[in-house]
Amino acid sequence: MPSADTSSCAGKLCPCGSGQHYSACCGRYHGGVPALTPEALMRSRYSAFALDLHDYLLATWHASTRPTALELDESTRWVRLEVLDQRQDGDKGRVHFRATFQEGRRWAVLEENSRFVQEAGRWFYVDGKPVIERIKPGRNDACPCGSGRKFKSCCGLG
Template sequence: MKHTNHTACPCGSGWSLTDCCGRYHAGELASTPEALMRARYSAFVLDLADYLLTTWHPSTRPARLELDAATAWKRLEILESDEKDERGSVHFRATFREGRRWSVLEESSNFVREAGRWLYLDGNPVIRSLKPGRNASCPCASGRKFKVCCGLA
């Protein structure tokens, strides 16, 4: 997928990908745990497994990461973010779709800063199913009704 300077960042910041998470994907260090969380979410959306592994703490990082092409990440909500000294946490919700099924992953992620670089340490993800009604707001946060947005796909 080709991205332009005007492509919206998947993290939902309202900024362009280039000005937001794209700069972290290109090698700039995230300045806060929340910035890293947003960049990691965007990496899931953009299928950037190498970035995810690079920003994962070596003590908890898997040997390899295979992203599921059937998972379409649709929305990120940051519920709370905290940083103190070399530790940080981000509580978030990520809405995704697999085929016609919708779900939400909610996690309080833990981060650690080593040598000036924030790294994802761990978290306790909880996944729950969504069952959007035809006339409900679409879970992708478009502001449209489900039946005329993602409900058509």
């Protein structure tokens, strides 16, 4: 599996929201260690979106549903991941999650119930039906990034 330069992440908290340092969390998967569970793979894929790791996203996408190319919007900033539910039954798994992102000044939440399959000791993302809901946080609302601070004094600056 190709590895990307993630040296700027060393010592930082993982984008997946686990509370662990990147190197002890998704960084090891991005470096080639197979994810042990569907949830671990889903978290590492979220982090790969946040870090623009295109090769990792394609390599962890099941061959039966993998696109030939991946066009990501560079203006998208992924800010929060919430795992709502996860299930594993043998070599199949599901992860229901909600991911909050920002595109320019617009905010949205992507919710998906993703399917995963394990082959030859590796988990792969198969598919999911994303539902995107635009949100408009008010200045005094809780920030959508999950910091617990008011929007105006967190991500709403500027």
